[in-house]
Amino acid sequence: MSDFWSFYIIAIVVLNLVGCAFLLFANLRMTPEETRSETTGHSFDGIQERNQPLPRWWLYLFVLTLLFSVVYLVLYPGLGRFGGLLNWSSVSQWQEEVAWVNKQTEPLFEQFAKVPIEELHAYPETRDVGGRLFANNCALCHGSDARGAKGYPNLTDDDWLYGGSAEAILTSIRDGRHGQMPPMAAAVGGTDQAVRDMALYVQSLSRPAIKDKPEVAASVERAAPRFAVCAACHGQDARGNQALGAPNLTDGVWLHGARLEDIETTIREGRSSRMPPHESVLSEERLHVLAAYVYGLSQP
Amino acid sequence: MANHHAVIEKNIGLMIVLILVAVSFGGLAEIVPLFWQKATTEPISTLRPYSALEMAGRDVYIREGCHVCHTQMVRPLRAETERFGDYTVAGEDVWEHPFLWGSKRTGPDLDRVGLRPITEQWHREHLRDPRALVPESNMPAYPWLQHATVDWSTMARTLKVFQQQFGVPYSDQDIEAQMAKVGGEWADATEEDALVAYLLSLGQARREQRP
Numbered sequence: 129m130s131d132f133w134s135f136y137i138i139a140i141v142v143l144n145l146v147g148c149a150f151l152l153f154a155n156l157r158m159t160p161e162e163t164r165s166e167t168t169g170h171s172f173d174g175i176q177e178r179n180q181p182l183p184r185w186w187l188y189l190f191v192l193t194l195l196f197s198v199v200y201l202v203l204y205p206g207l208g209r210f211g212g213l214l215n216w217s218s219v220s221q222w223q224e225e226v227a228w229v230n231k232q233t234e235p236l237f238e239q240f241a242k243v244p245i246e247e248l249h250a251y252p253e254t255r256d257v258g259g260r261l262f263a264n265n266c267a268l269c270h271g272s273d274a275r276g277a278k279g280y281p282n283l284t285d286d287d288w289l290y291g292g293s294a295e296a297i298l299t300s301i302r303d304g305r306h307g308q309m310p311p312m313a314a315a316v317g318g319t320d321q322a323v324r325d326m327a328l329y330v331q332s333l334s335r336p337a338i339k340d341k342p343e344v345a346a347s348v349e350r351a352a353p354r355f356a357v358c359a360a361c362h363g364q365d366a367r368g369n370q371a372l373g374a375p376n377l378t379d380g381v382w383l384h385g386a387r388l389e390d391i392e393t394t395i396r397e398g399r400s401s402r403m404p405p406h407e408s409v410l411s412e413e414r415l416h417v418l419a420a421y422v423y424g425l426s427q428p
Numbered sequence: 429m430a431n432h433h434a435v436i437e438k439n440i441g442l443m444i445v446l447i448l449v450a451v452s453f454g455g456l457a458e459i460v461p462l463f464w465q466k467a468t469t470e471p472i473s474t475l476r477p478y479s480a481l482e483m484a485g486r487d488v489y490i491r492e493g494c495h496v497c498h499t500q501m502v503r504p505l506r507a508e509t510e511r512f513g514d515y516t517v518a519g520e521d522v523w524e525h526p527f528l529w530g531s532k533r534t535g536p537d538l539d540r541v542g543l544r545p546i547t548e549q550w551h552r553e554h555l556r557d558p559r560a561l562v563p564e565s566n567m568p569a570y571p572w573l574q575h576a577t578v579d580w581s582t583m584a585r586t587l588k589v590f591q592q593q594f595g596v597p598y599s600d601q602d603i604e605a606q607m608a609k610v611g612g613e614w615a616d617a618t619e620e621d622a623l624v625a626y627l628l629s630l631g632q633a634r635r636e637q638r639p
Contacts, residue, residue, distance in 0.1 A: 408545070
């Protein structure tokens with residue numbers, strides 16, 4: 129702030145205070161003619177307006193506010209460049225607040241960092257601290273109850289795309305994941321019927337009962353030899369491949385929907401799902417606690 | 429002096445003038461100097477002007493009233509910087525016309541939303557149906573944005589106004605390049621494309637300065 133603006137602000141503030149004090153004290157006493165008459169001379173419908181001096185308590189309150197502003201301006205910023213004796217600023221207050229909280233939490237996080245995730249998940253503090261971290265960073269996709277949404281995995285069911293080990297969970301959160309399935313319509317035969325056949329085949333893997341219908345059984349039979357192209361990622365037994373993030377197709381857990389239409393869409397158009405990396409927003413210690421929280425969600 | 433208050437009390441026009449003088453002091457001391465302070469008039473070094481697509485998204489943001497429920501102003505309070513990111517400084521908003529700080533948070537602050545680990549896909553799904561992803565959300569759905577193409581007819585003029593009236597440092601070549609994209613790759617962009625581009629741009633100026 130330049131000298132001019134600093135002086136300008138000081139001048140306005142001081143003039144205001146002086147002006148208020150002047151107005152107050154200049155109007156304090158009544159003139160002799162005012163004291164002689166009890167009324168202002170206004171009269172309406174026979175009602176007269178009385179004229180009385182300021183009540184004392186009210187006057188003292190006014191003086192108190194003047195004194196308060198003087199004390200305030202000495203302690204806090206208000207007079208141009210003069211920052212006040214307390215040297216307060218909103219930024220310094222924020223820094224103190226952050227430093228104070230860090231002083232409380234850093235030792236805790238350091239302590240947690242020494243505990244392996246497989247043990248840490250059972251700590252009651254992990255529920256609290258990890259829960260907060262989860263609510264702020266994960267809940268918008270995986271839901272506040274961690275049960276996921278269409279396209280965003282449920283974290284409570286112990287069914288894992290990339291593995292449920294502590295290390296795998298930590299890697300998923302820290303580095304993110306990119307699950308890709310290419311469009312497979314041509315590979316499974318190209319026609320709408322071929323896609324429908326394969327969708328029924330995939331559905332029958334977790335719901336064998338649908339094969340009781342002869343037309344479904346026929347579809348499944350037609351699709352079975354073509355499943356070889358799917359097996360490249362999902363495995364010969366269709367139980368998935370956690371190294372690729374290819375889901376297990378036999379367990380009845382559907383990331384992109386369980387309806388036949390959903391499965392057909394997946395086969396026809398493929399899928400591309402991203403879990404963004406979090407190392408830029410969460411420190412290593414916090415990632416550790418968060419991973420423990422997520423690990424604990426599916427533990428019995 | 430003594431009886432002069434009677435003059436003011438009996439002359440309503442004079443009273444109005446004096447009231448205006450009295451209330452103007454606060455603004456004279458607190459607001460007027462800001463027009464000449466570097467901290468409030470100079471952009472931070474990493475700030476860059478909006479692309480035409482982001483500008484169109486910003487117009488959608490204003491039209492749909494997003495600023496009524498979402499602020500773009502992280503205050504220097506620990507709880508806020510913990511949740512949203514670095515607190516907002518005046519130099520980030522010198523090219524904002526109008527500014528979209530907002531005053532009420534029904535939804536979360538969005539000033540740093542482009543720095544959050546949130547995918548573009550999530551933004552699209554969330555705009556179309558917020559409750560499909562966040563069941564407890566009370567945000568309205570904006571499913572029509574994915575079907576409406578951006579009305580580009582006023583964009584050339586918008587950029588000119590920002591350049592000439594508001595002093596945003598677009599060069600003439602910048603505007604030409606932006607308008608070439610408007611006629612090319614963005615010609616059929618939907619309002620959802622524009623809005624998501626705008627949301628992802630929020631906070632980018634502060635990316636380099638993150639701890």
